[in-house]
Amino acid sequence: MEKQQQQHCCIQNKSEHGSELVHIDCVSHIYPDGSVGIHQMCFRVYQHEIVALCGANGAGKSTLIEHLNGLLEPAEGRVQIRGEEVTQEMKKSLWKTVGLVFQRAEDQLFAPTVLDDVMFGPLNLGLSPEDARIEATQALSAVGALDLAEKIPAYLSGGQKRLAAIAGVLAMKPAVIAMDEPMSDLDPSHAAIVEKIICELRDQFNISIVISTHDLDLAARIADRICIVKAGSVVAEGSAEEIFYNQPLLAEASLIEPQVVALYRAYCQKKGVQPDQHPITQKDLLEAITS
Numbered sequence: 001m002e003k004q005q006q007q008h009c010c011i012q013n014k015s016e017h018g019s020e021l022v023h024i025d026c027v028s029h030i031y032p033d034g035s036v037g038i039h040q041m042c043f044r045v046y047q048h049e050i051v052a053l054c055g056a057n058g059a060g061k062s063t064l065i066e067h068l069n070g071l072l073e074p075a076e077g078r079v080q081i082r083g084e085e086v087t088q089e090m091k092k093s094l095w096k097t098v099g100l101v102f103q104r105a106e107d108q109l110f111a112p113t114v115l116d117d118v119m120f121g122p123l124n125l126g127l128s129p130e131d132a133r134i135e136a137t138q139a140l141s142a143v144g145a146l147d148l149a150e151k152i153p154a155y156l157s158g159g160q161k162r163l164a165a166i167a168g169v170l171a172m173k174p175a176v177i178a179m180d181e182p183m184s185d186l187d188p189s190h191a192a193i194v195e196k197i198i199c200e201l202r203d204q205f206n207i208s209i210v211i212s213t214h215d216l217d218l219a220a221r222i223a224d225r226i227c228i229v230k231a232g233s234v235v236a237e238g239s240a241e242e243i244f245y246n247q248p249l250l251a252e253a254s255l256i257e258p259q260v261v262a263l264y265r266a267y268c269q270k271k272g273v274q275p276d277q278h279p280i281t282q283k284d285l286l287e288a289i290t291s
């Protein structure tokens with residue numbers, strides 16, 4: 001089986017990446033009702049990166065995310081943390097390395113106040129109440145939500161719940177934070193706040209971020225690496241330029257190219273020129289069409 005796993009996991013660690021933090025090599029994950037969640041899935045998270053999992057509904061993004069912190073386990077396969085294979089005993093503590101922000105943030109908020117909630121993780125890590133309070137206060141401050149500390153989680157707005165949930169995970173100082181659809185249900189201004197926080201977590205806290213998203217424009221703006229998930233597997237990975245200018249790949253994965261890519265193609269078509277650049281951000285696009 002060892003040989004089979006090595007053969008299947010064909011996307012190799014490349015020198016341009018930082019060191020490897022998590023490696024999921026999942027031959028299969030079958031849900032109790034027999035549904036195949038993921039299969040032949042190879043996925044790595046490297047240090048200091050934002051990686052976006054993009055795929056259609058039911059592609060397997062959430063199932064993969066839940067494998068990252070041991071909420072789900074491969075029926076067949078293995079998980080490695082910093083090159084070390086995770087044993088049954090270690091599975092219980094994967095959450096210390098990988099924090100998970102659920103799609104429905106309320107699913108992880110249960111304490112009487114936001115501060116209590118954010119302190120829960122540090123207390124579980126064995127910190128004293130005083131130190132847990134300091135960590136929680138710093139985490140709330142980092143996501144700009146210190147004013148929510150004494151609020152009752154159930155009464156927060158959707159955007160506030162998302163910030164409180166991110167703070168709760170950040171307070172444990174994990175190496176990786178995985179967020180399942182982090183912008184779902186957020187208005188544009190709250191989405192912009194969360195987008196900024198995601199970039200700050202990488203840049204200021206050196207935390208690697210995994211997001212699952214249907215929003216390819218978001219992925220194009222912030223992700224260092226894009227993984228296309230289809231039918232339970234990562235079928236392609238690369239930079240935004242490599243992935244989002246590959247029309248056959250996107251069509252095969254039932255994805256629609258980001259707006260910047262569509263606009264650039266339309267511009268080139270109208271001008272009768274070959275699309276010889278690969279703008280990904282609005283700034284790149286402006287430069288490409290004005291240069």
Ligand SMILES: Nc1ncnc2c1ncn2[C@@H]1O[C@H](COP(=O)(O)OP(=O)(O)OP(=O)(O)O)[C@@H](O)[C@H]1O
Binds near residue numbers: 056059
């Ligand atoms: N608890 C479950 N029990 C049975 N099947 C499940 C369960 N959760 C997910 N699945 C199935 O596993 C497959 C992958 O689902 P998953 O939720 O991982 O996809 P996804 O890419 O996150 O989808 P979406 O974008 O719609 O959230 C789907 O076929 C789904 O029906």
